[in-house]
Amino acid sequence: MPQPRLFLVYEPEKACLDRLVDQGYPQERAAEISSYLAQSTDLAPEFADIWREAGKRGITFTPLELDEAAATITSADPDTSLVWTLTDGIAYFRGGTAPALARLAGLRTLGADDSLFALCQDKFRSGAVLSALGLPVPQAGLARNGHWLVEPPASERGWFVKPNRLGAKIGIWPDSHCHDLDHALELSRRVSSHYRDDVVVQPYVAGRNVRASFLDMTAHADMSSLGVFLVESGADFQTMADSLALYGDTGAEAKSTGFYVEPELVPLAATQPLADAEIRRVAARLVTGLGLRDVFSMDLRVKADGTIHLIEFEVCPGLPCFDFRAYCRAQWSMSLAEAMAETAARRLVG
Template identity: 65%
Template sequence: MPVPTLILVHEPEAACLGRLLAEGFDKGHAAEIASYLAQSTDLAVEFDDLSQACKAHGLTFRPVELDDASAALAGQNPERTLVWTLTDGIAYFRGGAAPALARLNGLRTIGADDTLFALCQDKFRSGAVLGAHGLPVPSAGLARNGEWLVEPPSSGSGWFVKPNRLGAKIGIWPDSRCHDLGSALEISRRIFGAYRDDALVQPYVPGRNVRASFLGLERRAGVEALGISFVDSGSDFQTMDDSLALYGETGEAAKTQGIYAEPLLEAVIDSQPGADRKIRELTGKLMRSLGLHDVFSLDLRVEPDDTLHLIEFEVCPGLPCFDFRSYCGTQWHLALPEAIARTAANRLIDSGSKPI
């Protein structure tokens, strides 16, 4: 009888970079865009550890590059195959195709269904859907190359401008927070020129940055398994340069030079238990209404009085990133490879602990 198999589909930085250059992107900006796939680079060095961890749980581990996924998933045994998509994307990145390919082949997946892979990558549409569910999402306008597609609401605290479909960052440049709409339109021109993307323009919201991480290692895990932490990088928001200094080849270079510095993580419950409770309630609503499960993360801003602002959700959180590793250690007391392997085993093994 075939051994149950975990297939991890990932899009490499190099493949994305080559495609963007072929599409005419500037080399520097293409490298910035591809850097959002650094989790594929960072996790690849642990594939042997993942393979050993899976083997210990009676599974075969098979990493598959996205360009090979169509052929790799075809003909797999639906009862003995689990597909985990590491990298998402519907624009610059194409990982959102992987769960759709799995569904096409009748294969089970880790994570949300493929419709959410598309929704979470379009911040304007995602915000509209989350707002319709009554969740505390900042309202937004949308600009394209200096022209309004949707005018933003008024704001006494200025506005925040970010690409609509690129990665999961709160901003790109230090002036992403601006105080007049003329500046917002100018930033939208820069975003369009550099990344060919629309710009989301939201009223600036105060508070500290919070990351809520979830891994449903146990099948019935709920909001009690969330890890909710303040993320303190020493600045109000993360820029592209901040991101480049943390992950992939640039992050490794920073470690070599002794200048690598991870943001500090502080459990929200330690200082704002009310905010922790409200985030769990909000997450429970997302799990019920949108169908988030298995693995995901939320980015929020939290004010001192526990007021929440939901910035976005991700269905492919950066597994090898410092915050998710910390979450796996704190919540599940496991290193990342073992946490991934055990989660997959709990999906591929039935209640009688026999392969299905």
């Protein structure tokens, strides 16, 4: 019988950049957009470590570039194969096709089904679904190139403006938190010009940034295994410039020169245990009501009084990012390579 095999499907940063340039994006804009795939760049040097850890557990690790995935996945053995999608996307990125290809071929997948890969990449639609589930998400308007498609609700603290489908970050420029709706429409024109995207316009939510990460390494973990951390970066929200300084080649250069320091992660339960418990309840609701499983993350804002706001969820969290690595060490006492291999082995060999 063939040895069980883990396929890790990823879209390379360079392939995305070249495609965007071919579609007419200026080089600078294409580089900014493709930077959201830097996790595939950051993880590639560790493929050998993952392969070694997988081998210790009786499985074969096969990293697979997205453009090669269709032919390889559709010819794989459904009884011995598992597909883990590293990079998602439905607009600028194409990784959301990987779980659909796996389903077409009858292969098992690690992570949510392909419908959620599409939903979480559209912030306006996902917010509507999360609201229908009774979860604490900010209401939102939607604007396209200076025109309202849906007007946002009133807000005494101003509004937050972010692209609707570009990556998973919560802001692009320092003025993404604006104080009048004319400015919000101007930002929508800027986003349309730079990235060809609509914008979500939400009432600004005060508070501290929280990242919740989950990896079901044992195949039967519950929300007690969720890692909930305050992200102390010294900034109110992450901009495109902050993102570029964290990951990929640009991030490596920034860290080597001392330009950027990784945010500090502090367990939320240490200071706000009730908010921590509420976040775990929300995560459980996402599992039962939405179908999240195996691996996901959430971005939230937590106020001083413990009130939480769910900003967005990800079915394809940045595995090699500092926060997910820290979660693997804190929750599972494993390196990222060990945690990935163990998670796959529990599904493939029991």
